[in-house]
């Protein structure tokens with residue numbers, strides 16, 4: 001009797017994309033192995049915004065209750081002029097978002113999201129997560145793929161239906177789908193810091209009136225975003241400036257003179273933050289071209305930042321990784337007779353969505369970093385729009401729901 005094709009799904013990377021994909025495949029009855037290069041899932045990173053298109057999926061996968069304790073449901077996104085601190089636009093969130101988009105808008109520390117996903121993965125008997133294990137290569141064959149995994153200097157082989165490559169922006173797995181894209185430095189850096197709400201910087205932000213909301217302070221060539229995380233006990237602060245390429249890192253450093261120069265037109269209360277928050281970690285923002293292959297017919301799919309890292313100006317990096325994991329599992333389940341057809345349909349569907357989201361991010365950057373008459377026109381337009389009208393403009397993004405497969 002001919003040997004049956006394996007249903008075992010192998011995943012490289014236990015970031016947001018890899019862990020979501022693991023849960024999405026497991027709830028559909030696929031046995032899953034996740035291999036993570038890091039020795040353990042560490043408390044790294046800073047804040048993330050999770051819009052309803054992402055939390056809807058987390059809810060479907062059962063992760064939302066575990067995350068809600070540590071996340072915050074902000075009341076609004078408030079856009080402000082960084083020099084006057086005056087409000088120029090507002091998108092209602094909180095209960096209004098939950099009513100409008102049928103899922104909450106949350107802000108969370110990346111580690112809290114990763115922990116909530118990992119806790120669920122651990123409870124799922126169909127998933128085996130191994131840390132300290134680097135996926136090195138894949139060999140396709142008639143029954144699926146054999147993946148080489150390096151653990152403590154030793155290579156072992158694992159066979160399965162397919163490899164899901166969720167190895168992040170500096171992906172090595174891209175070569176496995178003949179995707180020659182490299183992570184390109186965008187010329188922009190993100191200065192990040194998480195501070196306690198009762199710290200000097202936290203109290204200064206509270207005086208500006210940021211309490212319980214996402215705030216974006218806009219200035220020519222610069223913007224700063226802050227929102228609560230860790231059940232409201234901390235604030236995530238992230239400032240965007242031009243900067244130098246400082247390598248492939250989530251926690252580099254640069255001279256704060258660059259930040260202060262970019263903040264020179266901001267209100268004194270904001271400028272003071274450059275010193276008050278303590279040591280900034282600097283993330284050189286890299287992107288990956290979207291017009292390249294995301295799958296190989298031989299059974300490899302790239303998801304999350306590995307496929308399409310984008311600038312964070314639409315705050316959709318984690319959300320797109322979550323959407324990728326869920327939709328990939330749905331497509332594979334829907335076409336059990338042809339993995340190639342499943343991956344091809346998945347890629348086509350995702351490409352349309354990712355391109356639209358990336359375009360929105362590019363537009364946000366131009367609008368938020370504008371100066372002179374363009375900034376004046378932007379402020380006029382935003383001030384004339386009712387908050388509900390601004391929310392309507394986000395229906396395509398936040399109201400998106402994956403097909404039930």
Ligand SMILES: Cc1cc2nc3c(=O)[nH]c(=O)nc-3n(C[C@H](O)[C@H](O)[C@H](O)COP(=O)(O)OP(=O)(O)OC[C@H]3O[C@@H](n4cnc5c(N)ncnc54)[C@H](O)[C@@H]3O)c2cc1C
Pocket residue numbers: 012013014015016017018035036037038044045046047048049110133134135136166167168169172192250303304305306312317318319321
């Ligand atoms: C350390 C870190 C900190 C971050 N901090 C923030 C932040 O503060 N704010 C924000 O918006 N975004 C942050 N991000 C990015 C954010 O998580 C992603 O943009 C988004 O969630 C998409 O996630 P991803 O799973 O595609 O990639 P990632 O989150 O980058 O996950 C990729 C995972 O793959 C693992 N890996 C890589 N190569 C291999 C291999 N060969 N075999 C096995 N495992 C491998 C990596 O160790 C990593 O855990 C951070 C990412 C990392 C890795």
